Amino acid sequence: MAAIVSAGSTKYGKHDEKGARELFAEAFAEALEGARNLDPKRDIGAVFIGQMGSEYEYQAHSGSWAADYAGIPRTHAARVESACASGSTALRIALAGILSGQYDTVLVGGVEKMRNRGTGEVTLYLGEAGDFPMEIWNGLTFPGLFALMATAYMNRYGAKEEHLAKVAVKNHKHASMNPKAQYPQEITLEQALSSRVVAWPLKLYDCSPITDGASVVILTRPELAKKYTDTPVYITGFGHSTDYLGVYEREDMTWLEGARRASEAAYRMANVDVGDVDLFEVHDCFTIAEILLYEALGIARRGEGYKIIDEGLTYYDSKIPVNVSGGLKAKGHPVGATGVGQIYEIWLHLTERAGRRQVKGAEVGVTHNMGGSGASHNVFVLER
Amino acid sequence: MAAIVSAGSTKYGKHDEKGARELFAEAFAEALEGARNLDPKRDIGAVFIGQMGSEYEYQAHSGSWAADYAGIPRTHAARVESACASGSTALRIALAGILSGQYDTVLVGGVEKMRNRGTGEVTLYLGEAGDFPMEIWNGLTFPGLFALMATAYMNRYGAKEEHLAKVAVKNHKHASMNPKAQYPQEITLEQALSSRVVAWPLKLYDCSPITDGASVVILTRPELAKKYTDTPVYITGFGHSTDYLGVYEREDMTWLEGARRASEAAYRMANVDVGDVDLFEVHDCFTIAEILLYEALGIARRGEGYKIIDEGLTYYDSKIPVNVSGGLKAKGHPVGATGVGQIYEIWLHLTERAGRRQVKGAEVGVTHNMGGSGASHNVFVLER
Numbered sequence: 001m002a003a004i005v006s007a008g009s010t011k012y013g014k015h016d017e018k019g020a021r022e023l024f025a026e027a028f029a030e031a032l033e034g035a036r037n038l039d040p041k042r043d044i045g046a047v048f049i050g051q052m053g054s055e056y057e058y059q060a061h062s063g064s065w066a067a068d069y070a071g072i073p074r075t076h077a078a079r080v081e082s083a084c085a086s087g088s089t090a091l092r093i094a095l096a097g098i099l100s101g102q103y104d105t106v107l108v109g110g111v112e113k114m115r116n117r118g119t120g121e122v123t124l125y126l127g128e129a130g131d132f133p134m135e136i137w138n139g140l141t142f143p144g145l146f147a148l149m150a151t152a153y154m155n156r157y158g159a160k161e162e163h164l165a166k167v168a169v170k171n172h173k174h175a176s177m178n179p180k181a182q183y184p185q186e187i188t189l190e191q192a193l194s195s196r197v198v199a200w201p202l203k204l205y206d207c208s209p210i211t212d213g214a215s216v217v218i219l220t221r222p223e224l225a226k227k228y229t230d231t232p233v234y235i236t237g238f239g240h241s242t243d244y245l246g247v248y249e250r251e252d253m254t255w256l257e258g259a260r261r262a263s264e265a266a267y268r269m270a271n272v273d274v275g276d277v278d279l280f281e282v283h284d285c286f287t288i289a290e291i292l293l294y295e296a297l298g299i300a301r302r303g304e305g306y307k308i309i310d311e312g313l314t315y316y317d318s319k320i321p322v323n324v325s326g327g328l329k330a331k332g333h334p335v336g337a338t339g340v341g342q343i344y345e346i347w348l349h350l351t352e353r354a355g356r357r358q359v360k361g362a363e364v365g366v367t368h369n370m371g372g373s374g375a376s377h378n379v380f381v382l383e384r
Numbered sequence: 385m386a387a388i389v390s391a392g393s394t395k396y397g398k399h400d401e402k403g404a405r406e407l408f409a410e411a412f413a414e415a416l417e418g419a420r421n422l423d424p425k426r427d428i429g430a431v432f433i434g435q436m437g438s439e440y441e442y443q444a445h446s447g448s449w450a451a452d453y454a455g456i457p458r459t460h461a462a463r464v465e466s467a468c469a470s471g472s473t474a475l476r477i478a479l480a481g482i483l484s485g486q487y488d489t490v491l492v493g494g495v496e497k498m499r500n501r502g503t504g505e506v507t508l509y510l511g512e513a514g515d516f517p518m519e520i521w522n523g524l525t526f527p528g529l530f531a532l533m534a535t536a537y538m539n540r541y542g543a544k545e546e547h548l549a550k551v552a553v554k555n556h557k558h559a560s561m562n563p564k565a566q567y568p569q570e571i572t573l574e575q576a577l578s579s580r581v582v583a584w585p586l587k588l589y590d591c592s593p594i595t596d597g598a599s600v601v602i603l604t605r606p607e608l609a610k611k612y613t614d615t616p617v618y619i620t621g622f623g624h625s626t627d628y629l630g631v632y633e634r635e636d637m638t639w640l641e642g643a644r645r646a647s648e649a650a651y652r653m654a655n656v657d658v659g660d661v662d663l664f665e666v667h668d669c670f671t672i673a674e675i676l677l678y679e680a681l682g683i684a685r686r687g688e689g690y691k692i693i694d695e696g697l698t699y700y701d702s703k704i705p706v707n708v709s710g711g712l713k714a715k716g717h718p719v720g721a722t723g724v725g726q727i728y729e730i731w732l733h734l735t736e737r738a739g740r741r742q743v744k745g746a747e748v749g750v751t752h753n754m755g756g757s758g759a760s761h762n763v764f765v766l767e768r
Contacts (some may be wrong), residue, residue, distance in 0.1 A: 019517065052444060053444070054437075054439075054512050055437075055438075055512075057516070058512050058516045058520070058521075059517070060436060060437070060465060060467055060513055061467040061512065061513050061514075061629060061755055061756050061759060062465070063465075063473075063626065063760065064466070064627070064629045064755065064759035064760055068626075068628055068629050068633075068759075073626060073627060073629075073633075074625050074627055074642065074645065075626055076624050076625070076626070077626045078464055078465070078466050079464070079465045079466065080462055080464055080465075081438070081444060081446070081462070081463040081464075082447055082448070082461070082462050089447075089462045092462075093462065093464075093477055093480070096481050096484040096486060097480050097484075099485065100479075100482075100483035100484040100485075101483065102480060124442070127442065128439075128442050128443055128444035128445065129444055130445075131449070132441070132442045132443045133403065240460050241460070242447065242448045242451045242452075242457060242458060242459055242460070242461045243448070243457060243458055244452055244457045245445060245448045245449045245452050249452075249457075257458070258458065371445055371448065372445050372448065375445060375452075376445065376447065376448055376461070
């Protein structure tokens with residue numbers, strides 16, 4: 001369908017000295033370095049960029065500045081926004097551009113510059129990802145929304161706070177091997193459990209941080225891939241689904257139906273079974289989300305997601321590695337960049353570039369990126 | 385390539401009682417009413433919505449709420465943003481979706497809710513469409529940017545303030561026949577010239593207003609069109625180009641190179657000559673823009689755009705009707721909706737629904753929608 005010929009990413013974290021466009025340019029420079037013979041002006045037909053909040057630095061029209069900063073000011077471009085799924089949505093739109101025959105090669109970026117705003121302000125902006133007038137206006141925040149999901153889940157299935165905390169411990173362990181992670185320190189279960197409560201049962205270590213960062217991938221038609229690299233990674237399936245914007249509208253707040261639909265469509269298109277997948281990057285904006293996604297993506301049975309983290313099965317060197325990058329939790333969550341950063345991580349593994357955290361012999365990887373409290377889901381299957 | 389089977393639009397203006405989603409739903413209801421046998425759940429494969437500023441009402445993730453409010457909460461959707469070209473960019477992305485084989489029928493919307501914010505705040509937000517850190521941060525506003533273009537143009541080619549004012553007089557005359565226009569009153573040349581200066585030479589009547597509104601079109605594969613309507617309108621060509629984000633980066637601020645590129649590509653794809661076009665809707669965010677666009681789109685020769693407004697050639701009943709809707713100037717400019725509203729207007733004419741302002745026997749129409757001060761341009765050729 002399409003091949004990834006190169007990718008790049010800034011370190012995720014705090015970049016006081018750089019704006020969104022400088023972060024994007026830094027990630028693009030890494031990708032360009034890795035793409036043999038690629039001349040942006042000649043070869044790149046379009047730029048699609050995922051970004052949630054132009055208001056973070058009073059700069060919209062990101063497609064145009066991204067094209068400009070990639071050195072191709074007169075091209076095709078657009079910014080795409082589906083809240084925290086903006087990055088993967090840009091990739092989906094880019095794929096449509098290739099499949100439609102319009103473009104041979106497309107630059108896909110994701111970026112967010114958040115740390116220049118205060119926590120309260122960012123919390124308010126992130127609230128725009130949910131049903132603002134119904135949820136946020138009435139006092140809910142994103143930690144609050146996911147806390148509701150967590151309590152409902154714990155009540156129904158018997159999961160405990162420890163299970164949530166174990167997701168954080170795992171993802172911090174993974175991040176400790178990722179030089180681009182925002183919080184690469186390992187933590188203990190006790191630290192996680194005794195960190196301050198944000199919205200019970202979610203504590204500080206159950207929540208992804210506020211992050212600056214950018215990631216890009218360069219995508220081309222499969223038949224052109226070898227021109228630019230010896231190690232192409234192929235997108236063999238993708239799936240997408242929206243869902244009701246407000247959590248209150250859904251039948252069951254312990255189940256991410258959009259993720260089920262998106263992942264089933266992606267597996268079917270790629271003709272892979274969930275058991276064939278060597279590693280997953282999933283949208284752990286809060287620890288409970290990773291557990292719910294084990295279930296929606298078919299990694300665990302419904303109601304049993306917390307058991308597989310309890311058994312340690314999703315560590316990078318175990319049976320079903322999940323969020324080997326550190327995840328949103330510890331690698332960081334620059335919202336518009338996240339979905340592209342997940343692709344970057346899988347690309348590293350499938351091209352044997354992941355260093356100490358390399359999942360050995362990885363052949364098939366899957367990404368899942370979510371918008372809001374589950375109102376947008378994009379799933380990609382990548383194979384080498 | 386694709387067929388428009390129906391379209392809808394709210395009145396443009398001030399809608400205190402409605403949010404963006406209610407405006408969108410109202411426009412969608414009109415479109416649905418006009419599409420025979422269309423069952424959204426069964427037939428619509430995706431929703432793409434153009435919106436510039438989620439911050440106008442603290443609600444991002446518009447693809448998901450739009451799908452939800454269209455009654456198809458579990459579908460494919462995304463919000464697309466290219467500043468004031470967001471609506472036409474959503475249409476471009478929707479076309480790619482159809483051409484890629486992913487979708488048969490797509491709902492394209494544009495929406496903006498601006499009047500609930502103060503003029504100063506809106507001016508600041510609109511500044512995000514330009515190069516904020518370089519231009520707006522240093523004191524330029526959008527009226528200021530277009531005033532620079534106007535003075536440079538007047539200085540080089542000998543155009544006068546009267547020529548700018550004549551664009552406003554024409555577009556208000558057109559708006560007086562459009563029941564959905566925000567400012568349907570006719571104005572005199574003297575009124576326009578004596579209105580208060582915003583940024584010389586631009587006066588109040590040289591500037592498009594701040595507007596709430598939504599417009600939608602329903603798009604399908606040409607071979608399916610007759611299922612939904614007896615009067616399909618076909619998109620036979622489209623073109624797009626970005627340009628440098630900042631005016632200061634461009635070689636010549638009196639020339640919209642992106643508009644030239646986009647229109648040439650669109651004419652070529654549709655195999656039409658500019659002389660074949662029966663009416664144009666162009667992006668007259670300021671009166672000077674309409675004059676510059678006469679030139680970039682090939683309606684007038686370079687440096688002679690002001691002469692054709694002087695001669696009255698672009699009135700609805702003259703040789704080359706431009707902005708028969710009233711244009712952004714008088715119909716209104718709900719920024720994300722504008723590009724879709726232009727399509728709506730051409731669709732009205734090509735299906736003989738434009739009432740008193742109907743361009744008689746119109747067969748070919750062209751829309752041009754611009755982002756920022758010229759950093760994004762989308763041109764579509766529509767034929768019946």
